[in-house]
Amino acid sequence: MIPAWGLAALTVAAAAVAALLLHRLGSILLRRATPSTYAAAEGTIVRQARPPARLAFVLVAEYVVTPLLPLTPEGVEIVRHALAIGIIVAVAWAFVALTEVFQVLVKVRFDTGVPDNLRARRVQTKVQLLRRMVIMMVVIVAFGLVLMTFESVRRVGISLFASAGVVGLIIGIAAQPTLANLVAGLQVALTEPIRLDDVVIVEGEWGRVEEIGMTYVVIRIWDMRRLVVPLRHFIDQPFQNWTRSSVELLGTVFLHVDYRTPIDRVREELHRILQGSDLWDGKVWNLQVTDATERTVQIRALMSARDAGNGWELRVLVRERLLDFLQREMPECLPRVRAEVEEGRA
Structure with a gap:
């Protein structure tokens, strides 16, 4: 048995x-x-x-x-x-x-590895924020249900409801910064001022949105530093978002040259440089005189790129190639200082 x-x-x-x-x-x-x-x-x-x-x-x-x-x-x-x-x-x-x-x-x-990833970044940002809010609510509800399985806690809970107004006021005042950031997180999820992998300038730093938490945002700076910013900053303070509506960007390069510079020839060289680079998306390019001082002429090279990373590399490439072209082919067109000396009379 x-x-x-x-x-x-x-x-x-x-x-x-x-x-x-x-x-x-x-x-x-x-x-x-x-x-x-x-x-x-x-x-x-x-x-x-x-x-x-x-x-x-x-x-x-x-x-x-x-x-x-x-x-x-x-x-x-x-x-x-x-x-x-x-x-x-x-x-x-x-x-x-x-x-x-x-x-x-x-x-x-929704893969963000594709060139045109605006929709994918939008969806992933919403899902990430909403997921963290759901996790927070699940933890709170589960903790409350566990406590309510104890008879003594249920009795205490009934008495707490009687003074819920005072307790709620105290908790609200103490948790105001946290609650404000949580509300800001909900606003970010709904209004989308920023998304994952957006290129932004915050506090004078250029970087990409690496992580969006419940109360903070992590910005990956170009030199691999991390800038942690409260979520409220993106609701209350102005900032630059370079990829808000499109990942395509226009880049500019400014150079100062002498008045004798043949602009058409520099324009042709710019076009040749762009055509030989995979960084250029083939859509927009131009070279214009944007300013003139008493000593030099300012020219601006304008070019388009598929995204911010390619835009930065393309600007650096164009700047280097144009400088090399001026030094090699037209050194007389580099900025110079002129002086007129009159011979003294005896």
Whole structure:
């Protein structure tokens, strides 16, 4: 005859095995239903979603069979209470994992590695911000549900509702900066003043938006430094966004040359330089005289590029090649100072 503890162990083991088999069956069906488009992200999806889902299945199965165990009513209540807390935590973990899975699917569907990635960056920015807000709400709700499983906490909660106005006022004043940044995060998600990988100038620094958190934004500066800026800054303060509506940019190069410079010849050289470079997108180019001082003439070379990175490289290339052209072919056209000396009379 099997002792009581042996039956209890068999019951627990059978429930766990049944839950794992059911989870395995669900995983197989879900994998077959997954479109081939997301096959590349399957490893990440499985890694994120499998542990919390498996834990939730097992805990629910154990919760169901607990009354069958040879325990006193008080013992059953204690075990089911612990399992209920575990189920709440596992379900919350599963929700967080689902948000990560959803973000991975969005990254696969909307790739920012393509040249025209404006829509992809817009979608990924919204998903990232909304995902973090959902995670915050899931954690708060799960924490509250865990606390409410305790009778003493439920009684305290009823008394707190009576003074919710005062407590809410105190918490609101203390958390005002954080709440303001959270509201700013929601505004950024809806109005999109910035997006992931946008080229911006903030606090005089040129860089790309690398990460948008719940309360802050990380800007990757051109020299690989990171500038961390509160989200409120992008709502309250002016800043430059070079890729707000399009990744295409116009670049300019200014040079000072002598008055004797043949502008048409320099213009032809600029066109030749651009035609020989893959950085130029072939759409816009020009060379104009934009200013004249008492000593030099200012010329501006205008060119277009596919994105900010290519635009910077193209400007550097044009500046170097035009300077080399002036030094090699027309050194007399470099800026110079003229002086007229009159011979003194005896």
